[in-house]
Amino acid sequence: MSQVHARLMGVSRVYPAAAGQAAVHALGPLDLDLRRGEFFGVVGPSGCGKSTLLDVVAGLAAPSEGRVTFEQRDVAGEVPDGIGVVFQEDASFGWLTVWDNVAFGLRRAGREAAEVQRRVDEALRFMGLVDFARAYPAQLSGGMRQRVCIARTLVMEPRLILLDEPFGALDAQTRLLMGDELLRLWRASGATVMLITHALDEAAMLSDRVGVMSARPGRFIDIIDTGWARERDSRIAAEPSFGALTARLWSLLRDESLKALGHQRP
């Protein structure tokens, strides 16, 4: 089995000119190999094309140039089987209960009722949502709703999970706890995870490797091995090497963030 789970080769994305606005070169060209089973974090300045990168890997957007493959098959502007995405925005379905939200994808895929029941119950148990199975999303906090969305992704048993700043709207403590849950999910599922985030500490804590992107058009200026053990949680934030890692990420990003804000290097 190939160690490369998804591969980007010379990928760039240009949004064509529209309504009196010039074309926007959002991404690349860039190359990236996502290794099977790794946790890959992506950080970069605002507007550098992080979410565009996720869209291209997921098949939600086709690259303007270059190739994307997932499990050695081309991703051609369509989401392949085996990829799950969790978005930053609340994507829970307000008209369905938590249980029905999580069951939605399985039912649409025509799975047997008994299998749906088993897998949904398992996903709810894993995400700590059993007591809220009959609740509607409006009755839950932002963090709980995001858990519902993660459970809805998890239940489909994706082999590659893409997360687009899923904890962006949450407070710092909840983000740390959600990070722990995400690590637990990653270890239990064996899936490859790519996390887009603007939080350097989050990327440093969760990732096996962190890709640091330049200002737009986003390219990888460095990819850093964090060296963490697979069994880890948010307590590594207390280790001295965590501070050094976060400082290194910031030193790489500072100039790019200034560029993104339109400032020159002081």
Add this chain to the structure above:
Amino acid sequence: MKRRALDMLLVSVALVVLWQALHWRVGEEGLASPAATLRQIGEELESPRFWRHVAETAIAFGWALLYSAGGGLVLGLWFGFRRLAGEVAEPVLTAFASLPKVTLYPIMLLVFGLGLPAKVAFGAIHGIVPVVLFSMAAVRNLAPVLTRTARVLRLDARTTALTVLLPAALPEIVSGLRIGFSLTLLGVLIGEMFAAKRGLGFLIMNAIGLNDSGTIMTVATLLFAFAALANAALLALDRHLHHRGD
């Protein structure tokens, strides 16, 4: 729930008291009393002639509602998904909504003639605009992340529309249908008042000519009860859809 029922009861009692007070002020000729109206309601409900008028109005209202709700929904969804068409149509529809439709009734009579088609058309043009505007807004306000989620779940266009977009837009659509329902009934009754030989609107107009305040209040009370019950049912559905889980 109990509090709401109690509030409604208090409002109803206050209305009846006000009605009785007005009756004492203007006399039987000007305004029939609540008790006399109640008696006449009992008599009318046993009269086949009255039910023929009710049937006439019900048929006209049924057809008008079908056109205003069905047509409004189709047009609203179309304008919602076709952004340019919606942007062109919206100011025209808003202007049309503020136009007193009764100014168009002579034209409707010339086009459709006296009888059922004119009443149906007049009811439909009253009700269709809010249904179109609310349905259009419902589609426009759909969060893009819902469509993206549907793509990640590999749903086809039809399944996406039926299982994701329609349920998400439904609360706004029902709000439009609720307002469209009331305005359609209003249009049909106005149509019957101006140019009809049968129907509840005609009955009211005829009673005005005969200075028969008993019949006016009887028909008005029955229409009020019907509209209030239907509106309460639609409002309950509307609230349920807007506040699922609140």
